[in-house]
Amino acid sequence: MSLAQAQNIAASLGGSSESIWLSQVTAITVTVLGPPIAQAADYWGRKWFVVATTLLGFAGCMVVSRSISMGMAIGGEILAALGYSSQALLNAIASEILPRRLRPAAQGGLGLTSGIGAASSLLFGFHMVSVSPDGWRVFFYVTAALILISALLFAFLYNPPPRPLQHSLTTTEKLNHLDWTAYIFLLLGIVLFSMALTWSDNPYPWNNSHVAVTFAIGVTFLVALAIHQIFFKKDGLCHHELFKKDRNCAIAFLCVFVEGLSFFASNNFYPSEMAILFESDTFRVGCRASITFFAAIVSSISVSIYSSLTKDIRNPVVFAYLSIVIYTVLMATATLDSSQATFAYPVFLGLGLGIVVSNLTTAAQLSAPPALIAIVSGLLAGTRSLGGSIALPIFNSIFNGNFSKHVGSNIASAVIPLGLSSNVLPRIIAALSSGDQDALAVIPGVTPEIIAAGIHGLKSTYLISYRYVWVAAGAFSFMAAIASCFLINPKDLNMHVDAPLEDEKEHEQDAIGSQERSKA
Known part of the structure; x- marks a missing residue:
């Protein structure tokens, strides 16, 4: 959750212009390492990739918590991001150890737990910052402890039989098979x-x-x-067999790219907009942001039940993207009087996010051959992170460009009619933009009325700048809504298990032995 804590870390350590890298290194790391790790897991098994990367995530959170500079925090986040790089394997494991009929429920369950974790971390993290400016350090300590516990639980409790390629290939052959x-x-x-x-x-x-x-x-x-x-390389990282059965894989990659773009945009810009325009209490900002994930919990549960019973994957995804579009439209049309309304807007985003990832993952996994389930899961995670890594700089550029364009004229139109000399206008613009109260107090001719008018002009500038971000995010989401209409509902949601936790051969031999003993 460095994305949500980036501004708090920057306020404590300095280097606000570099804080975007706290989010970018996560997106880049998952994009670059997610697919290769997923491919390698087919040759060496899933377990130790998950355990090793999760332990690196623990180390990264510890480094961030002890950071004394923004550079150190970014370095720690790179390590922490290594812990996220194997997350796609969890999607693969949850699907392949259960009957295909239950895959929507499996992915919905992962969405449920992710939503609980995200909402809890937002509330806890922002609460700690409201208690102390350095409260984000406590947040990362607690996160590190939870990550360590999860790594140990996985190491001791997940013990699947070796995969076929683990036995049939030598280490050299496995290395040669990697792309x-x-x-x-x-x-x-x-x-x-x-x-x-x-x-x-x-x-x-x-x-x-x-x-x-x-x-x-x-x-x-x-x-x-x-x-x-x-x-x-037709059998490499983007294996051509992924796209032979139907078009679901290709559509899932496109749509999950847009979901990553929308998620990173909201996770970065919604809290900052609320803090600048409507909320002075840090914890209340966290409460607003957490609504997204509480709504995602509800939609994850609902879609897992609905899709498992009806075998309908497509219609919930279309609904999800339309819900995200509604969210961006509402945010784009917000005004300075929309404080109460913007408290509810994230419900629409959460309803969409809780459906999109689980059903797109299910659609893509069922479109891929069983042997490539880890690869397709890794590519989906990488594509989602790629959307985030592209979204942040593009939306930041849109925001900064519009802010620079409008801030001077908006503040001037607010304060000049009140009698402020145009000679000191650059000083009041600079002081208001930086929030420097001491600089405002020594500007000749400045009165409380002028300061209030200038703040209103500044907030209007922020509102316009955020508006263009939401318009851009909404345009992408609308394209994904159209693309999702072409998904095909899978026909093989049956009781077949692709990778049972018990060795099937041993199970069959035990069954045969039992039958022979009963005959005797």
Whole structure:
């Protein structure tokens, strides 16, 4: 939850212009490492990848909690992000150990627990910050402890039989089966592409070489990755068998990309908008943000029951994206008098998020061959994080551009009619924008009425800037709503289990032995 705590960490450590990297490194790490880890898990098994990365997540949270600089916090978040990089394996495990008929319930259950965890962490984290400016450190201590407990529980309680490829291939053969060329292209492409987008207007303009050159090189590697996967490596990272059965995989990748974009946009901009425009109490900001996840809990439970009983995957996804569109429209049309209304708007977002990930994961997994269930889960997680890594810098650029464009004129139109000299206008704009009360107090001619009018002009600027972010997010979500209409309801939601926890051969031998003993 560094995304939600980024502003609090920046307020404590400084380096607010770098705080976006607390979120970006998570999205980049999951995008780059999620698919390779999922592919490797088919050869070495799921268990120890989950345990090892989760322990790294524990170490990362400890580093963040002890940070004395923004650079150290970002380094700790990179380690913590390694813990998220195997999360797709949990989606794969939950599906493959249960009958296919129960896959919607399995994915809905994961959504339920994720929603509980997200809501609890938001409330606890913002409460600790409201108690003390350094309360985010306690939040990361507690998070580290919970991650350590989960790693130990998984290590001791999850003991599946070895997968077929674990026995049939040597270590050298396993290493040769991995798509190393794709990993390198993916790493270089995503890192450089995301760095360029993050640097744009923060602090470099688009025509600066830091942005332009980095962007061009990143795109080149991503194009090379696409060419490699389409024409030269048909059984690699993007295995072609994923797309042969039907169109569900392709649509799921597109839609989950947009879901990641919408989620990261809301998780970053909704709390900051509430804090700037409507709330002075940090805990109340957390309460507002947590509504999304409480709504997601309800929709996760509901869709798991509905889709398991009806075998309908498509219609809930369409409904989910329309719900997200409604949320963005409501946020885009909010005014400075919408404080109470914006408390309820996240309900629509949560209803959508609780459905989208679980049903898209189910659709993609059933579209893929059983042997590729981990790969498709990893690609979905990576694609979702890619949406987030692209969303944050793009939306930040939209926000910053509109804020810079309107802040001067809005404050001027508010304070000049009240008699403030235009000579001191730059000083009051700078003081209001930075929240420097001491600087405001020494500006000649400034009165409480002028300060109040200037604050109103500043808030109007923030409102306009946020509005364009929500419009952009809504446009993407509407496209996903259209795409989701073309999903195909799977026909093989039956009682077959792809990877039972018991060894099937041993189970069959025990059954035969039991029958022979009964005959005797």
